[in-house]
Amino acid sequence: MDKNVTIIDATQLSQVNPSLRDPVEYRKSGLSLNHIVGCPLDCSYCVRHLFGNFDQRKPQALMTDEQAFEQFISHRYFQPHITPIQLFNRATDPMLPEVKPHTHNLLRLLDLAGLTNNVLVITRWRVTSEDCKRFNALKNIKLTILVTYSGIDDPKVEPIKSSIAVNSLRLLFKHAQRYRTVLYWRPIVPGLNDSDQHIARAAQLAKHAHATVFSGLFYRKEIAQHYQSQGIPEPYTSTARRKLLPLEEEQRLLRIYQSQAPDTPIFRKTSCGVAYAHQQPDYNGHFGITELCSTCPSAQYSTCKTAWKKPDETLLSNLCRSLGAEGEPVITDRSIIVRGLDEQRRYFMQHTLGYQVHDADKPHHYDRHGRAEAQRNIL
Numbered sequence: 001m002d003k004n005v006t007i008i009d010a011t012q013l014s015q016v017n018p019s020l021r022d023p024v025e026y027r028k029s030g031l032s033l034n035h036i037v038g039c040p041l042d043c044s045y046c047v048r049h050l051f052g053n054f055d056q057r058k059p060q061a062l063m064t065d066e067q068a069f070e071q072f073i074s075h076r077y078f079q080p081h082i083t084p085i086q087l088f089n090r091a092t093d094p095m096l097p098e099v100k101p102h103t104h105n106l107l108r109l110l111d112l113a114g115l116t117n118n119v120l121v122i123t124r125w126r127v128t129s130e131d132c133k134r135f136n137a138l139k140n141i142k143l144t145i146l147v148t149y150s151g152i153d154d155p156k157v158e159p160i161k162s163s164i165a166v167n168s169l170r171l172l173f174k175h176a177q178r179y180r181t182v183l184y185w186r187p188i189v190p191g192l193n194d195s196d197q198h199i200a201r202a203a204q205l206a207k208h209a210h211a212t213v214f215s216g217l218f219y220r221k222e223i224a225q226h227y228q229s230q231g232i233p234e235p236y237t238s239t240a241r242r243k244l245l246p247l248e249e250e251q252r253l254l255r256i257y258q259s260q261a262p263d264t265p266i267f268r269k270t271s272c273g274v275a276y277a278h279q280q281p282d283y284n285g286h287f288g289i290t291e292l293c294s295t296c297p298s299a300q301y302s303t304c305k306t307a308w309k310k311p312d313e314t315l316l317s318n319l320c321r322s323l324g325a326e327g328e329p330v331i332t333d334r335s336i337i338v339r340g341l342d343e344q345r346r347y348f349m350q351h352t353l354g355y356q357v358h359d360a361d362k363p364h365h366y367d368r369h370g371r372a373e374a375q376r377n378i379l
């Protein structure tokens, strides 16, 4: 364990938000390992607001890397060579100076175990040539470094300069041999960072990435409360469970981006960008949600089409029963619809079958996948 991040004691652990105490959690793009908690970067829209952890600025470890690794690979939903893995994407940035040694150590442990899973590392912080060298030395895992870039220059919304992410992405792309790098263009907020000039800057930057993924703002109640308490203008009049980006905004953005960066495809979904970068089918089975594929290059589309199969009904029924679903699942051309399974079990099913799994009680509508509707405020 690196001496820069201390392991918290039992008394401190009891004060950690219960939802952060378990370091392994299934999130949308994969099984996520988060045994280091705390971040000084202060992005106003950070998901740590949801865990009541925003004020913890100093990263601390819940356990050693080796303990976390053991807990991760023995997790009931971890499948070697199948489960997509995410490191430190819930409560810290993996490339902060004191967190970085742990990121490299975890990558090394996963790689030494001979695992070939996709591993996603998302950062907005500094990456060095030495980091790139270490990423390239990994032999087994399929590593993607996603660099979060927004182009927002209001320090109240985002105190960290976007130039840091720009430099990291350029360096990562220049040195990439065994890993891939993605421009993670987010959050896009109407009126704040979606002007033609903002889009042109992102399109220029995309020339230094294997793929681009864009998304809107995750505007939950806790984040809205922070905006109100800090006097930050609220971009929307209501909050939502899914990310926000009005359809007409999306279409304009895509039109401008594609005319200026035709050689770097842009995707709506993280897993699609990762899939394209590694020339593999989308592990989240988004191919069934056909309207998501409108920006995808034809060779990648064929890769997904070949791999995408409706699951065998008996196999699916048995899996649903073993996970505790209510009633029988429904299989459509787009997704499997189940009832009574929480997110973790639905994502486990999704990655096992390579087919979207939706909750009957939270229906997805055509052309609204992962997109919430809300009225924007004029900023």
Ligand code: SF4
Pocket (backbone or CB within 6 Å): 267, 271, 272, 273, 275, 276, 281, 282, 285, 286, 287, 288, 292, 293, 294, 296, 297, 300, 301, 302, 304, 305
């Ligand atoms: S074909 Fe569709 S599902 Fe596959 S990577 Fe492209 S956008 Fe994603």
